[in-house]
Amino acid sequence: MLVIAQPTIHIFLEHKIQTLLKTINKVITLALFLCTTVLFAQKSPVLYGVLLDERNVPIEGVNVYYDLPSGRVNATTDRTGFYQITIPVDTPVDVYFEHISFKISSIQNVQMGYNDTFEFNSFMLTGSETLKGVVITSNTGRRRVEGITSISPETIRKIPGANAGVENIIKLLGGNSNNELSTQYAVRGGNYDENLVYVEDIEIYRPFLIRSGQQEGLSFTNTAMVENVEFSAGGFQARYGDKLSSVLDITYRRPKEFGAELEASFLGGSLTLESISKNKKWSGIVGARYRDNSLLVNSRETETNFRPTFADIQTMVNFKPSDKWELSFLGNISQNKYYFEPLTRQTNFGTIDEPIALQIFYEGEERDEYETYFGAFKSTYEVSENFTFKVIGSIYHTQEQEHFDILAQYALGEVDTNIGSDTFGDIQSARGVGSQLNHGRNDLDALIINAEVKGFHDIEKHRIEWGVKYTREDIRDRLVEWEVIDSAGFSLPAPVIDRPINDQPYNPYTGPLTPYQNVRATNFAEVNRFSGYAQWSKRAKLGNSDIWMNAGVRAHQWQVNVEGGSSGKSQVTISPRAQFTIKPNWNKDMLFRLSGGLYHQPPFYRELRDSLGVVRPNVKAQQSIHIVLANDYSFKLWERPFKLVSEAYYKKLDNVNTYTLENVRIRYRANNDAVAYAYGLDVRMNGEFVPGTESWVTFGYLKTEENYRDRGYIARPTDQRLKFGILFQDYVPNIPSLKMYLNLVYNTGLPGGSPSYADPYEFQSRLNDYRRADAGFAYVFTDGSKVYDKGHWLALFKELSVGLEIFNLFDNQNAITNTWVRDVYTKTQYGIPNFLTTRVFSIKLNAAI
Known part of the structure; x- marks a missing residue:
């Protein structure tokens, strides 16, 4: 205070x-x-x-x-x-x-x-x-009292990962992810759409059409521009928006002098420049990034002509006319191109006694492009010492296309295991042969406008915060997808339409020839939203103990209008939330926190569109009763500072909008016909395991299940039972300039999904456990701690290092989804795992002046 x-x-x-x-x-x-x-x-x-x-x-x-x-x-x-x-x-x-x-x-x-x-x-x-x-x-700073994890930008920048950045750390601290090609993460049983992301108080959106982590491109957050990162995995206050799972709140740096930072590797690079005017009123920072994922995706089992490239430029400009008033502009332009021409693929699976392989020959290609434009203005005015006022406006525009025509001709069968055979490793006897033709012409244009005001009042020991926000979403979407499957020379009809009995080859099929899947829809949708919040906080004494109290409420009203269709009804949700923290007057630095409330998630466009592409304007908000009980203990070990945080949580979910998860694409049923629950425990400890460095160890247990139309509880797509992660930093004692960084993850397997149109209650298998280690080794020529003579070649640099990064150090085979292939003889459908990246080496250069 x-x-x-x-x-x-x-x-x-x-x-x-x-x-x-x-x-x-x-x-x-x-x-x-x-x-x-x-x-x-x-x-x-x-x-x-x-x-x-x-x-x-x-x-x-x-x-x-x-x-x-x-x-x-x-x-x-x-x-x-x-x-x-x-x-x-x-x-x-x-x-x-x-x-x-x-x-x-x-x-x-x-x-x-x-x-x-x-x-x-x-x-x-x-x-x-x-x-x-x-x-x-x-x-007991604000972050500790509210249960917010603060992450050093330096740690984020140095820890290696296939998608290094803020999300790379979040996946280990409170989120789960079994896909190193994606920056998306699931938190405590939620999905990718249930996470709030703010940069400078401005809500950030992710692309709509992506179905694979390979396609989504760069995260919005430019790590080189970050000053502060805060993360809450649940039980957050009313001042944060209407999502069910988590909040990531990022603040960008205000420059104090001229500076430049360069990062380059085999995966791309970034350049960041910053400066401040002589009168200290103007300051600005701009960052440009380029990413080429060829090194990662070409290490996969599918041989391709493939070069996905992503680029963006981002800037923040600040103007301070006076000590009490600041004006800021945040802008971003990004272009992601994904050209994919698969050639062949062979996936070996099964057991040692019965090895099976899927061999595929491809024709065709996929061309995806995502272009986004984002701009936001923020005005912060300190009316008095006890009253601060903010006005925020933002515009987000995305144009996305997903076009593909890919023919896959496959053979499924037993593998020749005779080492001396000329056909060793090839399919010896086919159980199933066929072909699959996938066609897509999906286009989306979305414009989202936000206008918001916020107020902050300090009245003696009380703090009052409030805010009002208007959002308009204008979505224009065309969805055309169809799939034709041929098995052993016979076209398989769609399994969901009324048709004559098909018992080929014994009798000729007389029904209409239809694709196995056929999704066609054109949607012009507008959504108008009004939301607001008010909350109160106070710090007080309870005997000799310190206590902190927070109570607040959010309200959200929205209505969906569909051009050429029926408009939805106006809907309103009220979300009360509260936190109570106590720090007993003990000789140990320990506090306890109880937080939770009734959380709502009014549907965004993806949640309004069902599996057939039809917009359902009256989809209700999913709601969750969320309770978090936490303990925060700061202590010293080996005369160095450490922190241990334990959080037990429970969620009871109603009006659940069930979905299927295919890589990172989510398809909702859009019917609110389920209930669900999630509970678990997260434990993390961080501190100086090695003097002068900070490392993290995390452990999590989660169980989440859903009950669709009273059919019984089954695992949700994000039901990942166990999670263990380590972020470790070290250096060679005799060569302190030689640093080592380790990112180690172990997650139990996710549910493996089900074939299209299949009943998920009949497919409850799981993928194998996810095991991955990424390591980085860097030699630091200078970190600015030593002053060199003016003529020395290192005098120019604040920081200079060169390093080696090894992704998937132990070359583990991790799978993200299954490809389902039918055995024509037994009518069995096999789940063929789609494996992620293998071991990859990269060189990395960091320089700052």
Whole structure:
């Protein structure tokens, strides 16, 4: 809590009275201490943190001190910029940070209580800076109280992964994903459409038509521009929007000086530039990225002529006419091209005793393109010290096409396992032969406009937040997909239409020739939405314990209009939410948090469109009663800081809109005819396992099932029971410039899905477990901690490193979906796993000036 010190007579007298009372209290406390046994030892409060320079480089040797009548108390930062200093109990002091290369900085009026610890990280600038007075009572910042995980941008940038970035870390902390080619993630039983993503308070959307992680292109978030990342896996406050699962809240960096950052590898690269005007009123940052996934996708089992390329340019410009007013513009243009010409494929599966293979020869190609344009303005005005007002407007426009004609001629049979045979590894006797022709001409044009106002009020110990938002969605969509299947020379008719009995080849089939699948729809839909929220927060005392309370409510009204069809009715949802956090007055830095409420997810366009492409305008909002019980424990191990967070959760879902999941494409039934539940436990620990570095260990258990029309509970498509992950950083002791980064994941298998038009209740098999390790090795020539002579070739760089990345280090075969092939003799349908990437090597260069 920030408090500006105002030396008035009233405060002076009040301070004297408080000092007298404290003196009396100390005498009584001393007498009690001499007469009784203390059950819990009280510790002096501690202020600690990391000090960096303007280039984010740790500063060693900073003198941290404050003065008392009895003398000066000192501490010094180590080579990692870390400091720790004890603070006198309930006594305001001014803490100073002094270094020979920087002018003095300070924080004034620091006041802390028994057993309190507070982490204060700051930059030391070339000019002096005095921060406002602060009253600190515990190491319970806003993120910790609200159950929000904060992730260092440096960690995000360095941890290796096939899709490195913010989502690469989220998948391990609170989300699940068994697809390294996708940036999408599922959180606690939800799907990809149930996650909120904000950048600078602005909601971000993902493409509509993507069906494979190979196609979706770059994540919106440019990691090189990020300053702060916050993530909540559930039980979030009313100020966040109407989704069921999670919130990812990202803040971009405000430049303090000119800088440039380059990243290049065999998968592409990025260039980021930033600067600030001389009068400090204008600042801007721009980033351009290019990605070529050929290295990854060409390592798969399907031989292709394939070069998916993705590019975008993103910028944020800030203008501060005064200290109280800031104007910002955020813009993004992206173009994703996906050209795919498959040639052959052979997938071996089955058992050692009965090896089976699927061999396919392809003709045709797929051409997909996604172009998105995004622009947003934000105005933040500090009306007074206790009132801040924001106005936000954004426009999102996407044009997407998905065109394909692919003929696959396949043979399914037993594999020749005789090593001495000329046909070793080939199919020896075919169980099923046939062909499959897939055709698609899908086009979508979507325009989404948002206008929003927000207010923040601090009234004594209370905080009031509110917001009102209008959204207009204009969707123009054409869906044309059909599939023809030939098995052993006989065309298979669609399984869902009334037709004569087909018992070929014994009797001729006299019914109409129809595709096995045929989806055709044209939709012009408009959705108007009004939403708003109000919430209250307060910090107080319960005995000797600190407590934090938050209560709020969201409201959402929407109506769907379909051109040429019936318009939907107006619908309204009310979502109350609350949080309660307590930090007991223990000698351990521990808090407990209970949060939850009634969460609603009004349907977005994908949820309105059923499996046949028809828009159902009266689809209801899915709703969830969500409860989260958490424990947050900060402690020291090996004299280094660590944190252990445990969260148990339960969700009861109604009006569930069931769906099928094919790679990353979701197809809804759009009928709200199911109920579901999810429960589980997430545990994560992070800290300095290796001095000077931060690492994470996570474990999760989840069970989620749904009941469709009272047929009984079956696993939902995201039912991933166990999850284990490690993010680890290390360096060679004798060569500290040689760094190592490890990203290790183990997830149990997801449900394997079912063939098109099949009853999912009859297909409840699972894919194999997902096991993957990505490793990175980098030699750091300079990280800015060492000053070179002006003529030295490294003097130009703030950072320079070259490294080797190994994706899928142990070459595990992981599958994302099944291809279903019919055995013409037994009428059995085999689930043939679609494997993901194999082991891949890449070189990576990072440079910053």
